[in-house]
Amino acid sequence: MFFKNLRHFEQFSFRVVIDNNVCEDATVIQVDCVNRHGILLEVVQVLTDMNLVITKAHISSDAGWFMDVFNVIDQDGNKIRDKEVIEYIQRRLESNASFAPSLRGSVGVMPSEEYTSIELSGTDRPGLLSEVCAVLADLHCNVVNAEIWTHNARAAAVVHVTDDATGCAIKDPKRLLTIKELLCNVLKGDDDLKTANMTLSPPGVTNRGRRLHQIMLADRDYERAGGTGVGRIENKSSRPHVTVFDCIQKDYTVITMSSKDRPKLLFDIICTLTDMQYVVFHGVVETGRMEAYQEFYIRHVDGFPISSEAERERVAQCLEAAIERRASEGLELELCTEDRVGLLSDITRIFRENSLCVKRAEISTKGGKAKDTFYVTDVTGNPVDPKILDSLRKQIGHKILTVKHNSCTSPKASQGTTMGFLFGNLFKARSFQNFKLIRSCS
Numbered sequence: 001m002f003f004k005n006l007r008h009f010e011q012f013s014f015r016v017v018i019d020n021n022v023c024e025d026a027t028v029i030q031v032d033c034v035n036r037h038g039i040l041l042e043v044v045q046v047l048t049d050m051n052l053v054i055t056k057a058h059i060s061s062d063a064g065w066f067m068d069v070f071n072v073i074d075q076d077g078n079k080i081r082d083k084e085v086i087e088y089i090q091r092r093l094e095s096n097a098s099f100a101p102s103l104r105g106s107v108g109v110m111p112s113e114e115y116t117s118i119e120l121s122g123t124d125r126p127g128l129l130s131e132v133c134a135v136l137a138d139l140h141c142n143v144v145n146a147e148i149w150t151h152n153a154r155a156a157a158v159v160h161v162t163d164d165a166t167g168c169a170i171k172d173p174k175r176l177l178t179i180k181e182l183l184c185n186v187l188k189g190d191d192d193l194k195t196a197n198m199t200l201s202p203p204g205v206t207n208r209g210r211r212l213h214q215i216m217l218a219d220r221d222y223e224r225a226g227g228t229g230v231g232r233i234e235n236k237s238s239r240p241h242v243t244v245f246d247c248i249q250k251d252y253t254v255i256t257m258s259s260k261d262r263p264k265l266l267f268d269i270i271c272t273l274t275d276m277q278y279v280v281f282h283g284v285v286e287t288g289r290m291e292a293y294q295e296f297y298i299r300h301v302d303g304f305p306i307s308s309e310a311e312r313e314r315v316a317q318c319l320e321a322a323i324e325r326r327a328s329e330g331l332e333l334e335l336c337t338e339d340r341v342g343l344l345s346d347i348t349r350i351f352r353e354n355s356l357c358v359k360r361a362e363i364s365t366k367g368g369k370a371k372d373t374f375y376v377t378d379v380t381g382n383p384v385d386p387k388i389l390d391s392l393r394k395q396i397g398h399k400i401l402t403v404k405h406n407s408c409t410s411p412k413a414s415q416g417t418t419m420g421f422l423f424g425n426l427f428k429a430r431s432f433q434n435f436k437l438i439r440s441c442s
Contacts, residue, residue: 027080027086031043033065033066037279048266053075055073116171118158118159120157122155122187128187136161137345140163140341141162141179144161144365146158156216158211159363176200210275216321240257240260241258241259242256254297266285271322272318278298279299329375331383
């Protein structure tokens with residue numbers, strides 16, 4: 001009878017409060033519910049999927065109860081004031097976090113008749129994306145959506161394709177086998193010591209960003225190559241700083257991270273910790289003008305903190321990789337035009353012919369329009385030459401291809417000033433009082 005009542009209690013004891021009055025410059029979202037593994041990731045994923053920017057967070061999930069507070073703003077830096085949007089956020093949080101199954105063992109795509117989802121991984125090299133797109137075009141596959149990441153000389157992609165004749169998913173087993181064989185041949189470099197891989201996403205529930213993290217984690221991209229990687233210049237000053245140490249008195253492992261702030265940063269970190277089977281019991285997130293600081297008190301799902309130096313080092317490496325994978329590197333270019341079969345193949349070929357490397361890309365189509373974002377450098381990892389950029393835009397069209405941002409010319413954050421502010425104010429807020437005992441052990 002007790003367990004029956006407990007299940008009933010878990011189902012209905014979920015509370016979301018959204019407040020625009022308590023904070024001057026952000027909307028505050030408070031989530032209280034019965035704790036379970038994966039709930040933090042599910043909540044953060046809902047906020048991230050809605051393109052909300054998390055500027056602060058206070059996390060506490062001890063004693064079987066999940067109590068988290070998030071300060072969020074929209075993409076323009078404003079509070080969320082639209083009543084319909086606020087109600088939608090509340091519904092999404094209550095439905096997704098209360099009743100959705102944990103994503104811990106579930107990867108793939110929602111069953112769809114609209115497209116076939118392909119996952120790719122292999123060694124990165126100049127022109128790789130162009131070669132992959134050319135193969136898909138030759139096989140009469142139209143790319144409707146895709147996301148491509150590169151990190152530490154490795155590349156991964158989740159690509160949604162349709163048959164260019166029917167506009168539907170490709171289901172013929174022989175054709176799918178041909179696609180797999182040809183893509184694997186492209187992904188295999190001459191000196192590739194790691195196996196290139198192409199798979200069809202199995203049915204299930206997924207988040208594309210999470211799937212890319214899982215692919216690259218399985219590919220061990222957190223192990224730094226002997227050199228700086230293809231087209232990559234090592235800049236240690238811009239790398240995230242991650243420390244992992246013991247809190248013996250409270251039986252936690254403590255992780256601190258400082259890095260350049262960017263969208264989806266918290267999601268990427270929580271995603272990686274969850275997939276590595278760690279639970280965040282307490283945590284704080286603070287963002288300055290350009291930098292983010294995060295501190296988490298974790299244990300493994302078996303209830304124990306990290307017990308070996310080797311595992312501490314592995315966790316630090318994996319979190320560094322999680323922060324770096326989605327970091328915007330190079331020149332951000334946006335392509336907006338009418339969609340057509342072979343468009344992506346043509347665009348990436350022009351990039352390759354102009355000696356540009358695509359470090360990351362997001363491909364989307366909607367209503368017959370293509371809207372693609374590319375982050376590019378030259379083949380050595382240096383900024384794109386203005387003359388090459390001008391030639392590129394002339395070939396593609398100045399109105400079609402626009403420059404959105406150049407990370408190579410962005411001002412750098414003053415780490416000393418920002419971090420001094422964060423450490424000085426980290427535990428002043430009322431919501432952090434339950435952390436004071438924990439802080440004393442570090």
